[in-house]
Amino acid sequence: QLVDSGGGLVQPGGSLRLSCLASGFTFSSYGMHWVRQAPGKGLEVVSDISGDGSRIFYADSVKGRFTVSRDNSENTLYLQMNSLRTEDTALYYCVRSGGVYWGQGALVTVSS
C-alpha cells in the first residue's frame, strides 16, 4: 500500500514537500516514481529513484526545482518541490516500479 500526503495550496514561488508511506513490501527493493496529473489532463512522470537512492532522474519540467529522496528505514518516499509554478498544479501520485501500485494521490494547487 502507498499513502500519499503533504499536498495543499501554495503561492507561486513557494515550496511544499510530499510524502509517500509504503507498506506491505520491502520498500528498499523497489524503484519509485512520482507521476502527476493536472486537472482534466494526462499523466506525466516527474521523477524516478532507484531502490537504494543512488540513481535519480527528473523530467525537464521540474529539474532544478524538485528533489526526490527516500528514507528506506522509514519506508517513505519524498518529493521536495521548490519554486512552484501555477503549471505544477496537479494530483501527484507515488508509484512503485512496475506500475501496478499507486498511491491515492496528493493534490497540489499553486495559486495566488
Place this chain on the structure above:
Amino acid sequence: EIVMTQSPATLSVSPGERVTLSCRASQSVSSNLAWYQQKPGQVPRLLIYVTSTRATGIPARFSGSGSGTEFTLTISNLQSEDFAVYYCQQYNNWPWTFGQGTKVEIK
C-alpha cells in the same frame, strides 16, 4: 524526449463491440510499452506491460501488440466497466512518457 501519440482521441462504441486503440512512438521503444486504464476519480490501473503481457487480474479480453514504434490495445467484447480513458506509456528511454489518452465512451 520520446513523444507518444494515441489515436483516436475518442471512440464511441457499444457494449459487446471490439475496439482497437493505437499508440505511436516518435522513435523506437523496443517492447517497453505499457497500457493503463483510468476511470473518473480513480487511480490509473496497469493493464498491459512489455507490449503484450497482461497484468495480474486483467481479463483476457484485453490484448496488446506491436513493437518499435507502433502499438495497439485491443478490447474484445467491450463490457460496461471498460468505458474509461486509456493511456500508453513508454519506459524505454528517460523521461518515460505517456500518450495523451484515448477515451472510450458509450455510443
